[in-house]
Amino acid sequence: MTVITSEAAKTAGDWRGADLGTRTVAYTERDAILYALAVGAKATELDLVFEDQLRVLPTFALTLAQWAPDALGSAGAFDTSTALHGSQELKVLAPLPRSGEVTLKASVGEVWDKGAAAVFEVKVECEYFVATWSLFAPGAGGFGGERGPSRPAEPTGEPSxxxxxxxxxxxxxxxxxxxxxxxxxxxxxxxxxxxxxxxxxxxxxxxxxxxxxxxxxxxxxxxxxxxxxxxxxxxxxxxxxxxxxxxxxxxxxxxxxxxxxxxxxxxxxxxxxxx
Incomplete structure (x- = not known):
């Protein structure tokens, strides 16, 4: 895997497989509790907001890895003023510890050609999770790549x-x-x-x-x-x-x-x- 600089990249497709680097991110119990409160945890849900009983929400991982899609935009892969966060995936491999350091490795996955736009996948991996951002970049398509998967069908029938x-x-x-x-x-x-x-x-x-x-x-x-x-x-x-x-x-x-x-x-x- 090689690093592609903004000067070397000619089209959006050239970024496929690019190495976005490795970063070690530290956090404390306070950070994990602040996150839980910020996404709606209640004061009575003690194992989310009280350090003596704390279980870290798996989605906290996404804040630890936010630097990766930002790094791709800063490198010049797309216009950061118009790009949109299209979708998100998270796969949990192991529970996050209450506090500590996590070493994250980031790369560009697929780059899909939607014609008028490109969709960049940014993948962040570590021993605890794999997170994938899909970034919709208007004006970056038309480079002759594959369109990628279509949107999944929405569920039907009575909800459970x-x-x-x-x-x-x-x-x-x-x-x-x-x-x-x-x-x-x-x-x-x-x-x-x-x-x-x-x-x-x-x-x-x-x-x-x-x-x-x-x-x-x-x-x-x-x-x-x-x-x-x-x-x-x-x-x-x-x-x-x-x-x-x-x-x-x-x-x-x-x-x-x-x-x-x-x-x-x-x-x-x-x-x-x-x-």
């Missing part, structure tokens, strides 16, 4: 679980302290520039918060999550209470997050291990 994702008005203000400080999540003027009436929720915050609520209604522990994926289809604003609808059983739940008739997270699946 339903819930409500209650978001806090200050939720993005808290979540951005974990590292993703993009202005659209805090500054009304920045949100207006992307045609939003006010700051929007981080997609990863909404996705992780959904797994907490699904775990509650399914009667399982959110720290028993073993896999997760979802596509970001529409914005959620802090203080809103979108619906969660799920099909299946806790070991394999397909779900959607919707507000009104608009799907905000689509093509989503989560699995929890049985204990």
């Amino acid at each position: 679980l339903t819930g409500v994702l209650t978001t806090a008005k200050n939720q993005t203000a808290m979540y951005r302290l974990l590292g993703d400080k993009h202005h659209i999540h805090i500054d009304p003027e920045a949100a207006a520039r992307i045609n939003q009436p006010r700051p929007i929720m981080h997609g990863l915050c909404t996705l992780a918060a959904s797994t907490l609520e699904l775990a509650r209604v399914a009667g399982v522990h959110p720290a028993d999550l073993v896999s997760l994926e979802g596509r970001f289809a529409a914005a959620i604003h802090p203080g809103e209470s979108p619906s969660i609808v799920a099909w299946g059983t806790p070991d394999d739940l397909a779900f959607q997050v919707t507000k009104g008739d608009q799907v905000a997270i689509s093509g989503a699946r989560v699995s929890f291990s049985a204990h």
